[in-house]
Amino acid sequence: MKINFTKKQMKDLLTLVEAGNWVINSFRDEPIEQYEDLYNYILNAAHQMNMPEVVYDKESDQAYLTHDAEEEIHEFISEYDDYTFWDELALNLAKRDYANEMNVRNDTREEAFLRIIEFEEKYAEEFYKNGLKNLVIKSKK
Structure with a gap:
């Protein structure tokens, strides 16, 4: 062809x-x-x-x-990375939080999904307002 x-x-x-x-x-x-x-x-x-x-x-x-062509294309990739970073971070933290409380809950798949969305929305709102400013990593010593 x-x-x-x-x-x-x-x-x-x-x-x-x-x-x-x-x-x-x-x-x-x-x-x-x-x-x-x-x-x-x-x-x-x-x-x-x-x-x-x-x-x-x-x-x-x-x-x-060429370097210029590559740079122009990688601007698209960077935009995508910036956009998906927040979604992935919120989703992963939401899954973590749900996993931490899962032992005390007996959810159906739909209930689990909705609970994860609750967590995710909370994080998404926080990140939209404050970015990473309030994100703290606690170290276990």
Whole structure:
């Protein structure tokens, strides 16, 4: 199959592929090859289209995003990380709090779910108002 992209579509595809590969592989010691290979395939295709966002290194025989293109894409990733950080923090703390009281409760799945949501909403409201200002870590010595 052959797909034709305009330069605008290819630029958007580069954004999606960089963001996707970052989410999947950036934290791994060994990247998942199938995604890394597809990422490199798209970068090479963009290079062949003479996309200004991509540079080619003859020595490594590899195409790379320019620093500016990578920075622009990673702004999206940073926005996503900032947004999800608060949700994940609130949810994880809510699950922790529910687990701490679970021994004294005999909830159905629905009741447990609703209780976790209560905790989560409490944390979400706190974080919305105060960020991390009131978050304290108690050390057990």
